[in-house]
Every structure is written in structure tokens, then in C-alpha cells.
Amino acid sequence: MSALDSRLGRHGHRPPPALSLWNDTLSLALARVHELCGTARRTLALRVAAAAGAPVLWIAPARGAAPLNPSGMAEFLQPRDVLFVTPERPVDLLWAMEEALRSGAAPVVIADLADPPAMTPVRRLHLAAEAGAATGLCRPLGLILTPGDGGAAGIETRWRMDPLHASDRDRWRLERLRARMAPPRAWTIEDEAAQPETGAARMTG
Numbered sequence: 001m002s003a004l005d006s007r008l009g010r011h012g013h014r015p016p017p018a019l020s021l022w023n024d025t026l027s028l029a030l031a032r033v034h035e036l037c038g039t040a041r042r043t044l045a046l047r048v049a050a051a052a053g054a055p056v057l058w059i060a061p062a063r064g065a066a067p068l069n070p071s072g073m074a075e076f077l078q079p080r081d082v083l084f085v086t087p088e089r090p091v092d093l094l095w096a097m098e099e100a101l102r103s104g105a106a107p108v109v110i111a112d113l114a115d116p117p118a119m120t121p122v123r124r125l126h127l128a129a130e131a132g133a134a135t136g137l138c139r140p141l142g143l144i145l146t147p148g149d150g151g152a153a154g155i156e157t158r159w160r161m162d163p164l165h166a167s168d169r170d171r172w173r174l175e176r177l178r179a180r181m182a183p184p185r186a187w188t189i190e191d192e193a194a195q196p197e198t199g200a201a202r203m204t205g
Contacts, residue, residue, distance in 0.1 A: 017139060019052055022194035025187055026174065029156055031133035033101075033125045033142035035116070037150030038160035040172055042068065045110050045143050046076040052107040052141060054081035057100045059093055060112040062086040090114070094121045097142065101128040104136010112145045119153040126154070149177065156180065164188060173197075 020027045028034050028048065036044050049056040056077070058068070070079040083106075085096050097111040098121075125142050133139040150158050158178035164171050171190035176182060186197040 019048065019141060021047060021051055022174075022187070022189060025189075025194035026159060026176075028141055030139035030141050031129045032156040033122060033129060033144060035144045035146060035150045035152045035155040035158040035178075036161070037146045037148060037158065037177075038162045038175075040161040040163050041145045041147075042112070043076075043172070044159065044161040044174075045145055046073060048141070048143060049082070049108045049110065050077040054078075055106050056082045057085060057106045057109045058082050058112070059085045059087070059096050059100070059110065061090065061093065061114070062088050094125070097144075098124055098128045101125060101140045101142050102131050102136075104132030104134075104138055104140055106140060107138050108141050108143065110143045110145065114147070116146045116150055116152040117144065122152055122154040126156075161189075 016032075017030045018027045019030060026048075036048075038044075054077070060067070067084075068082075073079050073082070085100075087093055087096055093111050093113060094117060097109055100106060100109040122144075125144075129140050129142050144152055144155065146152060149160065152158070155178070157176065157180070160175040160177055162173050164173045169190065171188055173186060174189050174194065175186045176184055178184070187194040188197060
């Protein structure tokens with residue numbers, strides 16, 4: 001075996017560090033940017049933030065977006081662990097996210113957006129997260145929240161979550177819409193467990 005073959009054998013298929021929920025049903029590579037969409041996207045973001053730990057940076061427009069309810073947040077994590085940033089201009093939302101990721105000071109940086117961003121700003125966010133992982137306190141995870149089916153260009157993965165509640169219990173439908181190394185798929189999330197749905201999930205973008 002050549003020296004190159006030996007190196008590839010030891011390191012070629014090692015998965016990147018990731019944050020996972022529901023027994024690896026949802027897996028988010030650290031130091032990358034992911035998109036969460038659907039009507040329960042904020043609930044999903046809070047679950048991810050609770051798993052990652054404090055502090056959490058939540059960036060949202062100063063006007064037009066409904067603020068998070070502290071009582072609802074407390075089901076997942078303490079509101080005191082969340083630092084809210086509310087830029088006046090929409091362009092400053094992604095700028096603030098980029099600077100926060102580059103600092104490597106917060107395990108999770110969340111931007112609540114009205115529309116999916118284009119390829120170039122997403123690439124800048126990936127580079128900022130990688131820089132933060134190299135020089136900061138942690139490997140920061142970037143989450144972009146977008147309405148509907150999302151559609152941000154260049155993101156690492158795209159996940160959609162919507163409520164699927166029954167009369168006697170809470171549950172959600174989780175879809176993996178886009179991932180570089182995995183096909184689309186859907187699950188029902190109930191009581192902290194994930195059950196795969198039969199049939200293929202919708203392909204979106």
C-alpha cells in the first residue's frame with residue numbers, strides 16, 4: 001500500500017463533526033450553514049440550540065417578524081441563554097450572522113429571514129463558520145430560517161418541519177429536503193423519537 005493509499009484509508013471517509021437529534025435522524029455538520037424551513041422551523045431551531053448549548057445568537061429583523069415568546073422558548077432552553085440581535089436593515093441580518101460565525105464565540109448562530117439568500121452570501125457564511133472553528137471557542141453551527149419550502153442556494157442541508165399534532169399529543173413531520181450525501185426523506189417526530197414515513201419525501205431544489 002502506498003503512502004497516499006494509507007492516508008486515504010485512515011482519513012478518507014471520516015465524517016465531519018456534527019450535531020445530531022433523534023438518534024441521528026437529523027444530522028448537522030458543524031462549522032457549516034444549514035437551512036430550516038416550514039411552519040415549525042423556529043421550534044426545530046430551538047431544539048437544535050438546546051442540544052448545542054449556550055450562548056445562542058438569534059438574529060431577526062427589528063420590524064415585521066413576530067418575536068419569540070419567552071414562555072414557549074423555556075420548554076427548550078432558558079431565554080437568558082439567548083442573545084437577540086435585531087438589525088434595522090435587512091442587509092445587516094446576514095452581515096451580523098457572518099461576523100458572529102467568524103468569532104467562534106457561540107455554538108449556534110440563527111438568522112430568521114424573510115427570503116432565502118443567494119449563493120454568494122451563503123458561501124461567505126460557510127467561510128466565516130470555518131474561520132470561527134479555526135480560531136474561536138467552538139465549531140459554530142449556522143442556521144438560516146426561511147418560510148415555505150426554503151430555497152437558499154449553497155447550503156449544506158435543508159430541513160422542513162411542520163406540526164402534525166394529534167388531539168392527545170404533540171408531533172411533527174420532519175423532512176430532509178436537501179443534503180449533499182443523503183437522499184430526501186421524511187419522519188414523524190413524537191415523544192423525542194423519530195419514525196420514518198413510508199414513501200419518498202418530496203425533492204425540493
